[in-house]
Amino acid sequence: MRPTGKLHLGHLVGALENWVALQREFQNYHLIADYHALTTNPDSSDIYKNSIDMLIDWLAAGIDPTISPVFRQSQIKEHTELHLIFSMLITTARLERNPTVKEQVRDLNIENVIYGHLGYPVLQAADILLYKGDVVPVGEDQVPHVEITREIARKFNDQYGNVFPEPEAKLTKFARLPGLDGSMKMSKSAGNTILLSDSPDEIKARMKKAVTDPLKIRKGDPGRPEICLVYTYHQKFNPTEVPEIAAGCRSGALGCVDCKLNCANHIIEVLAPIREKRAYYESHPKEVTDILLDGEARAKKVAQATMTEVREAMKLG
Numbered sequence: 001m002r003p004t005g006k007l008h009l010g011h012l013v014g015a016l017e018n019w020v021a022l023q024r025e026f027q028n029y030h031l032i033a034d035y036h037a038l039t040t041n042p043d044s045s046d047i048y049k050n051s052i053d054m055l056i057d058w059l060a061a062g063i064d065p066t067i068s069p070v071f072r073q074s075q076i077k078e079h080t081e082l083h084l085i086f087s088m089l090i091t092t093a094r095l096e097r098n099p100t101v102k103e104q105v106r107d108l109n110i111e112n113v114i115y116g117h118l119g120y121p122v123l124q125a126a127d128i129l130l131y132k133g134d135v136v137p138v139g140e141d142q143v144p145h146v147e148i149t150r151e152i153a154r155k156f157n158d159q160y161g162n163v164f165p166e167p168e169a170k171l172t173k174f175a176r177l178p179g180l181d182g183s184m185k186m187s188k189s190a191g192n193t194i195l196l197s198d199s200p201d202e203i204k205a206r207m208k209k210a211v212t213d214p215l216k217i218r219k220g221d222p223g224r225p226e227i228c229l230v231y232t233y234h235q236k237f238n239p240t241e242v243p244e245i246a247a248g249c250r251s252g253a254l255g256c257v258d259c260k261l262n263c264a265n266h267i268i269e270v271l272a273p274i275r276e277k278r279a280y281y282e283s284h285p286k287e288v289t290d291i292l293l294d295g296e297a298r299a300k301k302v303a304q305a306t307m308t309e310v311r312e313a314m315k316l317g
Protein backbone atom coordinates (compact mmCIF):
# COMPACT_ATOMS: atom_id res chain seq x y z
CA MET A 1 0.00 0.00 0.00
CA ARG A 2 1.26 3.47 -0.86
CA PRO A 3 1.87 5.70 2.18
CA THR A 4 -0.81 8.33 1.70
CA GLY A 5 -1.18 9.09 5.42
CA LYS A 6 -4.22 8.28 7.51
CA LEU A 7 -6.42 5.58 6.00
CA HIS A 8 -10.17 5.62 5.36
CA LEU A 9 -13.07 3.18 5.36
CA GLY A 10 -12.36 2.25 1.73
CA HIS A 11 -8.93 0.94 2.76
CA LEU A 12 -10.47 -0.99 5.65
CA VAL A 13 -13.08 -2.69 3.49
CA GLY A 14 -11.00 -3.07 0.33
CA ALA A 15 -7.74 -4.24 1.86
CA LEU A 16 -7.17 -4.28 5.61
CA GLU A 17 -10.04 -6.60 6.60
CA ASN A 18 -8.81 -9.01 3.97
CA TRP A 19 -5.19 -8.85 5.17
CA VAL A 20 -6.18 -9.38 8.79
CA ALA A 21 -8.31 -12.41 7.86
CA LEU A 22 -5.50 -13.88 5.76
CA GLN A 23 -2.67 -13.47 8.22
CA ARG A 24 -3.46 -16.66 10.19
CA GLU A 25 -3.86 -18.70 7.00
CA PHE A 26 -0.84 -17.40 5.05
CA GLN A 27 2.58 -15.92 5.75
CA ASN A 28 1.77 -12.28 4.97
CA TYR A 29 4.23 -9.53 4.02
CA HIS A 30 2.93 -5.98 4.38
CA LEU A 31 4.82 -3.51 2.25
CA ILE A 32 4.75 0.26 2.70
CA ALA A 33 5.29 1.15 -0.94
CA ASP A 34 7.12 4.44 -0.38
CA TYR A 35 8.97 4.40 -3.72
CA HIS A 36 5.66 3.82 -5.50
CA ALA A 37 4.36 7.04 -3.94
CA LEU A 38 6.89 8.94 -6.08
CA THR A 39 5.38 7.72 -9.35
CA THR A 40 2.57 10.28 -9.20
CA ASN A 41 4.18 12.85 -6.86
CA PRO A 42 7.95 13.42 -6.67
CA ASP A 43 7.66 15.41 -3.41
CA SER A 44 9.06 13.04 -0.78
CA SER A 45 8.91 15.41 2.22
CA ASP A 46 5.83 13.77 3.82
CA ILE A 47 6.56 10.16 2.88
CA TYR A 48 8.05 9.12 6.23
CA LYS A 49 5.31 10.81 8.28
CA ASN A 50 2.64 9.32 6.01
CA SER A 51 4.25 5.88 6.31
CA ILE A 52 4.06 6.03 10.11
CA ASP A 53 0.44 7.27 10.03
CA MET A 54 -0.49 4.44 7.71
CA LEU A 55 1.36 1.85 9.78
CA ILE A 56 -0.53 2.98 12.90
CA ASP A 57 -3.80 2.41 11.02
CA TRP A 58 -2.64 -1.06 9.95
CA LEU A 59 -1.79 -2.00 13.53
CA ALA A 60 -5.03 -0.50 14.84
CA ALA A 61 -7.04 -2.48 12.27
CA GLY A 62 -5.53 -5.75 13.48
CA ILE A 63 -2.34 -6.41 11.51
CA ASP A 64 -0.17 -8.45 13.87
CA PRO A 65 3.47 -7.47 13.18
CA THR A 66 4.79 -10.47 15.13
CA ILE A 67 3.42 -12.83 12.47
CA SER A 68 3.28 -10.52 9.43
CA PRO A 69 6.37 -8.34 8.88
CA VAL A 70 5.64 -4.68 8.06
CA PHE A 71 8.36 -2.83 6.17
CA ARG A 72 9.27 0.05 3.86
CA GLN A 73 10.20 -0.71 0.27
CA SER A 74 12.94 1.96 0.28
CA GLN A 75 14.82 0.23 3.11
CA ILE A 76 15.29 -3.07 1.24
CA LYS A 77 17.53 -2.43 -1.75
CA GLU A 78 16.73 -5.82 -3.31
CA HIS A 79 13.39 -4.37 -4.53
CA THR A 80 15.18 -1.96 -6.85
CA GLU A 81 17.67 -4.61 -8.00
CA LEU A 82 14.98 -7.11 -8.94
CA HIS A 83 12.96 -4.33 -10.57
CA LEU A 84 15.91 -3.60 -12.86
CA ILE A 85 16.25 -7.27 -13.87
CA PHE A 86 12.51 -7.58 -14.48
CA SER A 87 12.49 -4.42 -16.62
CA MET A 88 14.47 -6.40 -19.21
CA LEU A 89 11.65 -8.96 -19.44
CA ILE A 90 8.72 -6.78 -20.51
CA THR A 91 8.11 -4.47 -23.47
CA THR A 92 7.04 -0.84 -23.21
CA ALA A 93 4.10 -1.68 -25.53
CA ARG A 94 2.81 -4.18 -22.93
CA LEU A 95 3.06 -1.57 -20.17
CA GLU A 96 1.34 1.05 -22.31
CA ARG A 97 -1.63 -1.30 -22.71
CA ASN A 98 -2.05 -1.51 -18.90
CA PRO A 99 -5.61 -0.23 -18.20
CA THR A 100 -4.82 0.86 -14.62
CA VAL A 101 -2.07 3.26 -15.68
CA LYS A 102 -4.32 4.56 -18.52
CA GLU A 103 -7.08 5.22 -15.94
CA GLN A 104 -4.67 7.03 -13.59
CA VAL A 105 -3.30 9.18 -16.41
CA ARG A 106 -6.86 10.16 -17.34
CA ASP A 107 -8.09 10.73 -13.74
CA LEU A 108 -5.04 12.69 -12.63
CA ASN A 109 -4.82 14.63 -15.90
CA ILE A 110 -1.19 13.67 -16.44
CA GLU A 111 0.17 15.12 -19.68
CA ASN A 112 3.58 13.43 -19.83
CA VAL A 113 3.87 10.00 -18.23
CA ILE A 114 7.24 9.49 -16.53
CA TYR A 115 9.24 6.30 -17.04
CA GLY A 116 8.79 5.28 -13.37
CA HIS A 117 4.99 5.58 -13.62
CA LEU A 118 4.76 3.47 -16.75
CA GLY A 119 7.05 0.88 -15.16
CA TYR A 120 5.53 0.77 -11.69
CA PRO A 121 3.81 -2.59 -12.30
CA VAL A 122 7.33 -3.94 -12.88
CA LEU A 123 8.44 -2.63 -9.48
CA GLN A 124 5.26 -4.15 -8.08
CA ALA A 125 6.20 -7.50 -9.65
CA ALA A 126 9.54 -7.25 -7.82
CA ASP A 127 7.70 -6.40 -4.55
CA ILE A 128 5.59 -9.55 -4.87
CA LEU A 129 8.11 -12.01 -6.25
CA LEU A 130 10.96 -11.04 -3.92
CA TYR A 131 8.91 -12.80 -1.23
CA LYS A 132 7.70 -15.46 -3.65
CA GLY A 133 4.12 -14.36 -3.05
CA ASP A 134 1.63 -16.85 -4.44
CA VAL A 135 -1.54 -15.00 -3.37
CA VAL A 136 -1.89 -11.22 -3.71
CA PRO A 137 -4.86 -9.60 -1.95
CA VAL A 138 -5.80 -6.66 -4.19
CA GLY A 139 -8.60 -4.37 -5.28
CA GLU A 140 -10.10 -4.79 -8.76
CA ASP A 141 -7.93 -2.01 -10.20
CA GLN A 142 -4.77 -3.93 -9.34
CA VAL A 143 -5.75 -7.20 -11.03
CA PRO A 144 -4.02 -6.21 -14.33
CA HIS A 145 -0.81 -5.72 -12.35
CA VAL A 146 -0.97 -9.20 -10.89
CA GLU A 147 -1.35 -10.43 -14.47
CA ILE A 148 1.84 -8.52 -15.44
CA THR A 149 3.59 -10.10 -12.42
CA ARG A 150 2.54 -13.56 -13.63
CA GLU A 151 3.87 -12.82 -17.11
CA ILE A 152 7.21 -11.61 -15.74
CA ALA A 153 7.55 -14.66 -13.45
CA ARG A 154 6.85 -16.96 -16.42
CA LYS A 155 9.33 -15.12 -18.62
CA PHE A 156 12.06 -15.24 -15.96
CA ASN A 157 11.49 -18.95 -15.27
CA ASP A 158 11.55 -19.76 -19.02
CA GLN A 159 14.69 -17.76 -19.58
CA TYR A 160 16.78 -18.61 -16.50
CA GLY A 161 15.18 -21.54 -14.64
CA ASN A 162 12.40 -22.01 -12.17
CA VAL A 163 12.71 -19.47 -9.33
CA PHE A 164 9.32 -17.73 -9.01
CA PRO A 165 5.70 -18.82 -8.45
CA GLU A 166 2.94 -17.35 -10.66
CA PRO A 167 0.84 -15.47 -8.09
CA GLU A 168 -2.97 -15.34 -8.02
CA ALA A 169 -5.02 -12.20 -7.28
CA LYS A 170 -7.38 -12.53 -4.31
CA LEU A 171 -10.33 -10.12 -4.41
CA THR A 172 -12.56 -9.25 -1.48
CA LYS A 173 -16.36 -9.32 -1.79
CA PHE A 174 -16.58 -5.59 -0.96
CA ALA A 175 -13.44 -4.72 -2.90
CA ARG A 176 -14.56 -1.14 -3.57
CA LEU A 177 -16.49 1.08 -1.18
CA PRO A 178 -18.08 4.06 -2.95
CA GLY A 179 -17.27 7.57 -1.74
CA LEU A 180 -19.70 9.76 0.23
CA ASP A 181 -20.34 11.77 -2.95
CA GLY A 182 -21.53 8.63 -4.74
CA SER A 183 -18.40 8.26 -6.87
CA MET A 184 -17.06 4.75 -7.48
CA LYS A 185 -14.25 4.97 -4.98
CA MET A 186 -13.42 6.61 -1.64
CA SER A 187 -10.36 8.76 -2.12
CA LYS A 188 -8.71 11.42 -0.02
CA SER A 189 -8.11 13.71 -3.00
CA ALA A 190 -11.85 13.68 -3.79
CA GLY A 191 -12.66 14.57 -0.13
CA ASN A 192 -15.34 11.87 0.01
CA THR A 193 -13.97 9.71 2.82
CA ILE A 194 -14.52 8.70 6.42
CA LEU A 195 -11.10 8.28 8.06
CA LEU A 196 -10.45 5.41 10.46
CA SER A 197 -9.22 8.08 12.89
CA ASP A 198 -12.33 10.31 12.63
CA SER A 199 -14.14 11.08 15.90
CA PRO A 200 -17.83 10.11 16.31
CA ASP A 201 -18.86 13.73 15.70
CA GLU A 202 -16.76 13.91 12.53
CA ILE A 203 -18.32 10.69 11.26
CA LYS A 204 -21.85 12.00 11.89
CA ALA A 205 -21.00 15.29 10.13
CA ARG A 206 -19.51 13.49 7.12
CA MET A 207 -22.49 11.12 6.85
CA LYS A 208 -24.87 14.09 6.74
CA LYS A 209 -23.33 14.97 3.35
CA ALA A 210 -23.68 11.45 1.89
CA VAL A 211 -25.71 11.32 -1.32
CA THR A 212 -29.06 9.50 -1.27
CA ASP A 213 -31.94 8.94 -3.70
CA PRO A 214 -32.37 12.45 -5.22
CA LEU A 215 -36.14 11.91 -5.63
CA LYS A 216 -36.62 11.32 -1.90
CA ILE A 217 -36.72 14.90 -0.65
CA ARG A 218 -38.40 14.47 2.72
CA LYS A 219 -39.71 11.80 5.08
CA GLY A 220 -42.90 10.36 3.59
CA ASP A 221 -41.53 10.35 0.02
CA PRO A 222 -40.98 6.79 -1.23
CA GLY A 223 -37.28 6.08 -1.87
CA ARG A 224 -35.17 3.66 -3.91
CA PRO A 225 -32.61 2.06 -1.60
CA GLU A 226 -30.93 0.23 -4.48
CA ILE A 227 -29.56 3.51 -5.84
CA CYS A 228 -28.74 5.01 -2.43
CA LEU A 229 -25.17 5.18 -1.16
CA VAL A 230 -26.22 5.12 2.50
CA TYR A 231 -28.03 1.87 1.86
CA THR A 232 -24.79 0.39 0.44
CA TYR A 233 -23.07 1.36 3.69
CA HIS A 234 -25.87 -0.23 5.72
CA GLN A 235 -25.31 -3.47 3.78
CA LYS A 236 -21.70 -3.46 4.87
CA PHE A 237 -21.82 -2.02 8.39
CA ASN A 238 -25.37 -2.80 9.53
CA PRO A 239 -26.44 -5.97 7.68
CA THR A 240 -29.07 -7.15 10.17
CA GLU A 241 -31.30 -4.07 9.73
CA VAL A 242 -31.09 -4.05 5.92
CA PRO A 243 -34.55 -5.57 5.14
CA GLU A 244 -36.23 -3.20 7.60
CA ILE A 245 -34.40 -0.16 6.14
CA ALA A 246 -35.28 -1.15 2.57
CA ALA A 247 -38.96 -1.50 3.48
CA GLY A 248 -39.02 1.78 5.46
CA CYS A 249 -37.29 3.65 2.64
CA ARG A 250 -39.64 2.31 -0.05
CA SER A 251 -42.79 3.08 1.94
CA GLY A 252 -41.54 6.52 2.93
CA ALA A 253 -41.85 5.77 6.67
CA LEU A 254 -38.08 6.15 7.08
CA GLY A 255 -36.51 9.57 6.50
CA CYS A 256 -32.96 10.09 5.22
CA VAL A 257 -31.83 12.10 8.27
CA ASP A 258 -32.64 9.25 10.67
CA CYS A 259 -31.33 6.65 8.24
CA LYS A 260 -27.98 8.44 7.93
CA LEU A 261 -27.65 8.89 11.69
CA ASN A 262 -28.34 5.20 12.23
CA CYS A 263 -25.71 4.32 9.63
CA ALA A 264 -23.18 6.72 11.21
CA ASN A 265 -23.75 5.11 14.61
CA HIS A 266 -22.99 1.65 13.20
CA ILE A 267 -19.81 2.91 11.54
CA ILE A 268 -18.80 4.56 14.84
CA GLU A 269 -19.31 1.21 16.58
CA VAL A 270 -17.21 -0.66 14.00
CA LEU A 271 -14.41 1.90 14.25
CA ALA A 272 -14.40 2.24 18.08
CA PRO A 273 -11.81 -0.51 18.78
CA ILE A 274 -9.65 0.74 15.89
CA ARG A 275 -9.73 4.29 17.25
CA GLU A 276 -8.77 3.05 20.71
CA LYS A 277 -5.78 1.06 19.42
CA ARG A 278 -4.78 3.98 17.22
CA ALA A 279 -4.64 6.29 20.24
CA TYR A 280 -2.38 3.78 22.02
CA TYR A 281 0.16 3.62 19.17
CA GLU A 282 0.08 7.39 18.67
CA SER A 283 1.17 7.80 22.26
CA HIS A 284 3.89 5.07 21.93
CA PRO A 285 5.90 6.22 18.85
CA LYS A 286 9.03 4.25 19.83
CA GLU A 287 7.00 1.03 19.83
CA VAL A 288 5.85 1.82 16.28
CA THR A 289 9.38 2.45 14.93
CA ASP A 290 10.68 -0.70 16.68
CA ILE A 291 7.92 -2.72 14.96
CA LEU A 292 8.99 -1.24 11.61
CA LEU A 293 12.71 -1.93 12.13
CA ASP A 294 12.00 -5.51 13.21
CA GLY A 295 9.79 -6.09 10.14
CA GLU A 296 12.47 -4.64 7.87
CA ALA A 297 15.16 -6.93 9.27
CA ARG A 298 12.93 -10.00 8.80
CA ALA A 299 11.83 -9.06 5.27
CA LYS A 300 15.42 -8.30 4.25
CA LYS A 301 16.53 -11.84 5.09
CA VAL A 302 13.90 -13.29 2.74
CA ALA A 303 14.69 -10.73 0.03
CA GLN A 304 18.42 -11.47 0.19
CA ALA A 305 17.83 -15.23 -0.06
CA THR A 306 15.67 -14.73 -3.18
CA MET A 307 18.27 -12.49 -4.82
CA THR A 308 20.95 -15.12 -4.20
CA GLU A 309 18.77 -17.61 -6.09
CA VAL A 310 18.15 -15.06 -8.88
CA ARG A 311 21.86 -14.35 -9.36
CA GLU A 312 22.65 -18.09 -9.37
CA ALA A 313 19.89 -18.81 -11.91
CA MET A 314 21.19 -15.99 -14.12
CA LYS A 315 24.77 -17.23 -13.68
CA LEU A 316 25.84 -13.74 -12.63
CA GLY A 317 28.50 -15.21 -10.34
Ligand code: SF4
Pocket residue numbers: 212213216223224225228229230231245248249250254255256259260
Ligand atom coordinates in the same frame (compact mmCIF):
# COMPACT_ATOMS: atom_id res chain seq x y z
S1 SF4 B 1 -34.09 6.43 3.65
FE1 SF4 B 1 -32.02 5.64 3.80
S2 SF4 B 1 -31.85 4.16 2.15
FE2 SF4 B 1 -33.64 5.45 1.69
S3 SF4 B 1 -32.86 7.06 0.34
FE3 SF4 B 1 -32.82 7.83 2.44
S4 SF4 B 1 -30.75 7.38 3.18
FE4 SF4 B 1 -31.14 6.13 1.38
